[in-house]
Amino acid sequence: MLLVGGYALAFYWAPEDADQGFSQKIFYLHVPIALTAYAAFGWGAWKALRLLWTGDRRYDLESYTAVHIGVIFGLLTLVTGSIWAKISWGEWWTWGERQLVLFLILFLFYSSYFMLRYSTEPGPRRERNSAVYALFGVVLIPVSFLAVRIAGTILHPTVFTHEGANLPWQMLVCFLICLGGMLALAGTFYRVELAGKRADASLRELRELLA
Amino acid sequence: MSAYAGDVAALARKDLLLELRSRDTLPAMLLFVVSALTIFHFALPSGSSERAETGLLWIAIVFTALLGLTRAFAPEREQSLLDGLVLAPCDRSAIWLGKTIGVLLFLVLAEVVALPAFALFFHPLSWELVAAVALADVGIAAIGTLLAAIAAASRARELLLPLLFLPLAIPVVIGGVGASIASNPGSFLAFLALYDGVFAILSWASFEYVVTE
Numbered sequence: 001m002l003l004v005g006g007y008a009l010a011f012y013w014a015p016e017d018a019d020q021g022f023s024q025k026i027f028y029l030h031v032p033i034a035l036t037a038y039a040a041f042g043w044g045a046w047k048a049l050r051l052l053w054t055g056d057r058r059y060d061l062e063s064y065t066a067v068h069i070g071v072i073f074g075l076l077t078l079v080t081g082s083i084w085a086k087i088s089w090g091e092w093w094t095w096g097e098r099q100l101v102l103f104l105i106l107f108l109f110y111s112s113y114f115m116l117r118y119s120t121e122p123g124p125r126r127e128r129n130s131a132v133y134a135l136f137g138v139v140l141i142p143v144s145f146l147a148v149r150i151a152g153t154i155l156h157p158t159v160f161t162h163e164g165a166n167l168p169w170q171m172l173v174c175f176l177i178c179l180g181g182m183l184a185l186a187g188t189f190y191r192v193e194l195a196g197k198r199a200d201a202s203l204r205e206l207r208e209l210l211a
Numbered sequence: 212m213s214a215y216a217g218d219v220a221a222l223a224r225k226d227l228l229l230e231l232r233s234r235d236t237l238p239a240m241l242l243f244v245v246s247a248l249t250i251f252h253f254a255l256p257s258g259s260s261e262r263a264e265t266g267l268l269w270i271a272i273v274f275t276a277l278l279g280l281t282r283a284f285a286p287e288r289e290q291s292l293l294d295g296l297v298l299a300p301c302d303r304s305a306i307w308l309g310k311t312i313g314v315l316l317f318l319v320l321a322e323v324v325a326l327p328a329f330a331l332f333f334h335p336l337s338w339e340l341v342a343a344v345a346l347a348d349v350g351i352a353a354i355g356t357l358l359a360a361i362a363a364a365s366r367a368r369e370l371l372l373p374l375l376f377l378p379l380a381i382p383v384v385i386g387g388v389g390a391s392i393a394s395n396p397g398s399f400l401a402f403l404a405l406y407d408g409v410f411a412i413l414s415w416a417s418f419e420y421v422v423t424e
Contacts, residue, residue, distance in 0.1 A: 052417070052420050105378055108378040108381075112374040112378060115367075115371060119365040119366045119370075120364055125364050126364075129420075131420070132357075132417045133375070135413070135417065136379065139410070143405075143409060146382075150385075150386075150399065
């Protein structure tokens with residue numbers, strides 16, 4: 001609901017960007033998705049830390065689900081960012097856009113997280129290894145951010161700069177509503193998927209008991 | 212603390228001794244890195260810039276390290292010794308530190324050959340490049356040893372390690388290439404040192420969870 005309202009406002013109410021025009025509207029889609037992906041990765045790492053700290057096995061599924069949501073939103077960030085890049089600069093991919101490069105690194109990293117999960121036998125060992133890897137991910141985010149930033153200033157010319165935080169207040173309100181909506185959407189996905197995965201896990205346990 | 216250092220030294224010495232007896236990792240790394248440099252010579256069109264050559268050197272370093280890392284836990288796995296190591300009366304992070312020192316030593320030895328070979332085949336080395344390689348080695352060994360332990364517990368060991376390692380190595384390559392070619396190598400070297408510190412502490416702290424059964 002919040003999301004739909006936010007996008008309605010974004011389309012009809014927010015002033016159009018002076019030099020990007022209508023295409024700037026994707027800002028309300030792209031940036032909230034990116035921030036939601038960060039939030040999901042952070043949530044996954046927090047659950048991973050709880051798992052290592054307390055040894056409580058139920059955090060494993062929670063961490064896995066959060067990372068899964070994060071990867072889906074990360075992929076959407078890449079897609080929407082790519083579309084935005086095509087519209088604004090005429091290129092589907094540009095290495096000058098630091099956020100996109102960062103998301104590519106993170107996407108590769110978290111895809112390996114799934115490879116790790118699928119190729120390790122289920123059990124406490126897998127839970128702890130995945131948790132450690134998820135923790136590495138959340139440390140990798142600022143480290144790669146820094147890396148891409150210093151590389152951006154020297155290796156590649158900085159062609160494009162972000163519009164900065166000085167948005168008109170209508171834009172900011174729309175943006176915040178969209179962000180809230182996106183977070184709520186991710187939270188809902190998270191709950192639904194977690195419920196599904198828990199049902200799966202208990203079903204498997206039952207089968208093993210019966211077999 | 213001195214007991215800890217003694218454990219670490221004993222574990223590192225054990226790895227070196229094993230390598231001295233079997234000689235299967237270091238010669239492979241040396242051969243690999245020289246072959247890679249030879250291939251790079253033919254992969255680059257003549258007249259390519261020194262910057263491109265430096266970039267390829269970094270690729271060679273990362274993949275040579277990967278080759279060594281896939282073998283890092285091979286002796287333990289083949290003889291199923293990891294459980295014994297974990298049960299040994301020492302701090303588990305000492306296992307990580309000992310292994311990291313062994314990996315680091317192999318990597319440095321491989322580069323002692325690779326860097327002069329690079330200078331011979333391509334262009335002379337700058338001190339920034341050597342410093343960046345030294346800093347990158349520490350980070351690669353620290354994080355690679357932990358990931359090798361994670362990968363060793365999976366079914367697709369040799370396949371999984373590069374997938375786990377390469378995304379984490381991207382910042383190393385960025386820092387290393389930047390330090391080798393940029394006009395202000397200091398900030399890239401500082402970044403590499405930061406990377407080493409952050410990931411070494413993280414690997415040191417989390418190794419225990421990876422090896423405990």
